[in-house]
Structure formats: structure tokens, C-alpha cells
Amino acid sequence: MKRFSSSDSFAALVSISSSKEEKTQKSTQGFTREFQAMLESLEEEEDYTEDVTHTTEKKRRLTLDQVKALEKNFEVENKLEPERKLRLAEELGLQPRQVAIWFQNRRARWKTKQLEREYVALKANYEALKLNYDNLERQNESLTLQLNELKAKLREENADSSHSVKEECPVSESENNVSVQSQSHEFSDNNNSNPTFRDQNNGLSSHTLMNWIQLSESRTILGSGFQVYQPHVVKLEEQNLFSTEESCNFFSVDQAPTLHWHFP
DNA sequence: TTGTGTTTTATTGCCTCC
DNA sequence: GGAGGCAATAAAACACAA
DSSP: OOOOOHHHHHHHHHHHHHHHHHHHHHHTTTOOHHHHHHHHHHHHHHHHHHHHHSOOOOOOOOOHHHHHHHHHHHHHOSSOOHHHHHHHHHHHTOOHHHHHHHHHHHHHHHHHHHHHHHHHHHHHHHHHHHHHHHHHHHHHHHHHHHHHHHHHHHHHHHHHHHHHHHHHOOOOHHHHHHHHHHHHHHHHHHGGGOHHHHTTTTTOOHHHHHHHHHHHTTSOOOSSOSSOOOHHHHHHIIIIITOHHHHHHHTOSSSOOOOTTTOO
């Protein structure tokens, strides 16, 4: 437990009065005469009350110069080794304990500020991530909707075609698969130059579409929607778009996520 | 002028380190 | 066990609106 001895109290009182004198001396520099007169009259009043009460032990604020010097020292090193404490105390006309207390309180203030700064940074990060998440969620909903529509359309087409095939030209299961694969291959090779395909899959054959959906149904698709249907591109995305490194960077706390990939 | 909120200086009690 | 740091708190000083 740290307690003050009577000599400490006395020393504190001495420091109070000395700092007051210092204040009187220093505060007269650079002020107007009126302001100086006001300060002097104020101090005279204080002296009077102190004389009357004798034992008045008022808390004194440090002078601007003292605070400036302490701040400067704090910037250099926020911890105070004994030698520096003594030197500073001597230079500023304060008790070493006062210097120590000032540093202690200053560290506490700095810590509070630091916490505030960290909170602001974290909040900004959170807001950015939330925005990102909301966008992805909306996109996901829209894609799911489109997928369901396409599935329904396919089911209809399949029902029609199987009905007519049964009636006109029955084909074996293996032959059917070969047909799908060849069409898929053709689709995969030619879709870049196929304007119909680029145009939201209007006019695609039901087998081709079904094949693509089977390939990609279980995948999470990120990007700007169903503008281009490319199974090999989907595979590339799996391999490259979400490499470990990038997925880590995407959710990195150090760097706020951007949406440039999201809104090309 | 006064009530009230904020800032600054100082104290207390506990903890850690040497 | 003493010195020093920290968190919590008290209290004086200060700022400011009403």
C-alpha cells in the first residue's frame, strides 16, 4: 500500500505554492494588460482566502508550460524511469510523485483513446462486411429464383420431349447419354461464339441445359449472375477464385473488403 | 448565476516483479 | 518486502447552456 508520509504532504504543499508562483510568473507573458490585471486580482483573492483558512489544500492544475513539457516527454517514452522522473520534476518545479501521477493518468487517457480508435476501426470493418454479406445474400436469392425457374422450364420440356420420343423413335438409355455428352462437349466448345447462349440461355436444347444444371446445381455461384454459362469456367472458378489465399484475404480484418469484384 | 457534465489531479487498493 | 504499474474512484477545476 502506498501512503504519503507527513513530509510528503508538506512537500506537496510546497509544490502547490511553488507551482502557483510559477503560474503567476509565466501567465503574465503574452497577455493583454486588462487580462493580466484580472489574473492578478484573482490571485490576490485566492491568497486572501488561503491566508484566512491557513490549511487550505487546493488541487492545483499544472501550468500550460508544465503540461507541454510533460506531453513532449510522454511522446518520447510513455514510461518513466526514476532518473527521468527526478530530472523532469526538477526542471518543472514539481514533486517527482506529481510527475509520476501525471504519467500514470496520461497513460490511462491514452489507453482510453486507443480503445476508442480500435472500436471505430472495428465498427467500420463490420459495416463493410455486413454490406458485403447483404449484397451476397440478395444475389443468392435472385440466383436461386432463376435456377428454380429454369428447372421448371426443363421439367416441362423434358415431359414433352420424352412423350414425343416414346411415340416416334424409342432410343436406348446408353445412346441417350452419348447424345447428351456430345452435345455438352459441343456446347462447351462453342458457347463463346454462340450469341443465343450468351443471351440468358434462350433457345438452348433441353439436354444441354439439363446437363449444365446437373453440373452446377450444387455449386455456389458468385459473380454478376447467369450472363455466361460455361461449365469449364465454373471449374476454373472452383480452382482459382476461391483459392485459400484469396478467400482469406476476402475476409481479412486488416483490409476492408472491397466490392470491385462484385460490381464490375 | 447556477446546475450539470467533463477534465484533470490525486488517492487507494491490489497486483507483479525483482 | 518495497517499488512501481494499473483500475477504480474522489474531488477540485473548468466549460457551458439555460
